Amino acid sequence: MPYFIVSTILFIGGIVIIYWLHNQYHLDIVVEPTRPPSHASLISVCIPARNEERNIRACVESVLAQDYPNIEVIVLDDRSTDATFSILTDLASRDSRLRPISGSDLPEGWAGKPHALHQASASARGEWLCFIDADTFLSPSALSSCYAKALETGADMFTIMTFQVLGSFWEKTVMPLVMTALSVGFSPRKVNNPKRKDAIANGQFILIKRSVYDAIGGHASVKDSIVEDKAISQQVKWNGYRLVVADGMKAARTRMYTSLPEMWEGWTKNIYLGLRDQAALLWLGVFGAFLAIMAALFLPLWLLLGVVWYIKGGEWMALAVTGEALALWAYLIATRARVAAKMNIPRWYALTTPLGAAVFGAMMLASAWKVVSRKGVAWKGRVYGSR
Numbered sequence: 253m254p255y256f257i258v259s260t261i262l263f264i265g266g267i268v269i270i271y272w273l274h275n276q277y278h279l280d281i282v283v284e285p286t287r288p289p290s291h292a293s294l295i296s297v298c299i300p301a302r303n304e305e306r307n308i309r310a311c312v313e314s315v316l317a318q319d320y321p322n323i324e325v326i327v328l329d330d331r332s333t334d335a336t337f338s339i340l341t342d343l344a345s346r347d348s349r350l351r352p353i354s355g356s357d358l359p360e361g362w363a364g365k366p367h368a369l370h371q372a373s374a375s376a377r378g379e380w381l382c383f384i385d386a387d388t389f390l391s392p393s394a395l396s397s398c399y400a401k402a403l404e405t406g407a408d409m410f411t412i413m414t415f416q417v418l419g420s421f422w423e424k425t426v427m428p429l430v431m432t433a434l435s436v437g438f439s440p441r442k443v444n445n446p447k448r449k450d451a452i453a454n455g456q457f458i459l460i461k462r463s464v465y466d467a468i469g470g471h472a473s474v475k476d477s478i479v480e481d482k483a484i485s486q487q488v489k490w491n492g493y494r495l496v497v498a499d500g501m502k503a504a505r506t507r508m509y510t511s512l513p514e515m516w517e518g519w520t521k522n523i524y525l526g527l528r529d530q531a532a533l534l535w536l537g538v539f540g541a542f543l544a545i546m547a548a549l550f551l552p553l554w555l556l557l558g559v560v561w562y563i564k565g566g567e568w569m570a571l572a573v574t575g576e577a578l579a580l581w582a583y584l585i586a587t588r589a590r591v592a593a594k595m596n597i598p599r600w601y602a603l604t605t606p607l608g609a610a611v612f613g614a615m616m617l618a619s620a621w622k623v624v625s626r627k628g629v630a631w632k633g634r635v636y637g638s639r
Contacts, residue, residue: 256569259554263576267583274587277435279499281405281444283412286397292322295395296378300368301340302330304386307507309339311386316347320395323349328372330355330364351375365455366480370471381465383458387507388414394503398459401498408493409460409485411453412500416595422512424597425604429612430519432591443497451489452497455481456506464493478521516615523619551581551606
């Protein structure tokens with residue numbers, strides 16, 4: 253009887269947790285394809301690029317293909333050691349709207365991306381600045397649609413959640429779980445509520461008024477932040493300006509990582525930066541990692557224990573425990589299958605949930621260890637946060 257009671261408590265708790273985790277993401281503002289405006293302010297698209305030969309051509313070509321009629325494109329080559337700059341000069345020779353700039357050495361006290369965007373924005377002439385990552389690719393109407401929605405919502409800073417392109421097995425196994433975890437960490441409704449301090453932005457696409465950017469001190473005000481998108485969104489909102497986050501899945505797509513080593517480096521860096529300055533979040537992260545790993549190990553074991561108990565004469569209680577384990581598994585797999593479908597990957601990847609949870613938990617623990625040991629993180633050949 254005690255085993256049956258514990259199993260029932262775990263079953264009910266598991267149902268509640270799964271439902272709660274998958275009902276935190278509410279993007280009420282949606283960017284739909286829109287015709288180009290008749291009166292178009294100049295938009296300066298600024299792209300930081302450090303060793304981006306894999307993505308930079310497709311990224312820049314997608315920007316130059318915009319139906320928005322009034323743009324300039326500034327790409328800051330941040331001391332790349334690959335073919336990034338030669339690709340840019342080739343593109344610039346065929347389109348005068350593109351201006352590649354060679355970045356200067358990184359000054360003391362600056363993180364790489366804020367310094368790159370600081371240099372790019374210094375050369376920009378637009379009434380609006382649009383910051384785009386080199387691994388982000390715009391649909392032809394993206395700027396027109398986002399500009400129209402920014403005006404409609406009265407935004408001083410407008411950012412979108414882009415569609416995540418997932419190619420490899422590990423991307424499809426781990427990234428959906430990471431995105432679910434992120435949805436718990438921030439609420440779009442709270443961000444879009446001007447009465448709350450919640451602020452976040454997606455550095456893959458940010459559209460901001462030049463006057464507001466200058467008023468908050470630009471990227472110089474967040475010069476030492478690797479998570480510069482969140483930091484600058486806080487500067488915008490906390491200084492009384494209107495911040496809007498929207499669903500931009502139809503406007504842009506992003507391929508963040510292409511392999512497990514890339515994901516490990518990228519997400520341990522992101523998680524580390526989220527944990528390092530708040531002790532409460534650090535311990536919450538450790539607890540979350542423990543839960544993820546335990547769930548990955550325990551869910552299959554729960555079903556196995558029920559079957560073994562029944563074989564050994566557990567009768568109806570063993571059958572009930574087995575049924576509870578199966579029912580929770582079915583609910584979890586069905587829920588993850590819906591997530592997979594929304595992310596345009598095969599539904600059967602829901603079956604990899606235990607493996608993905610184990611990897612995600614390991615990334616959380618690795619990030620927490622980097623905080624505790626003060627070893628910092630490496631990103632694009634630079635080390636941050638070590639002491």
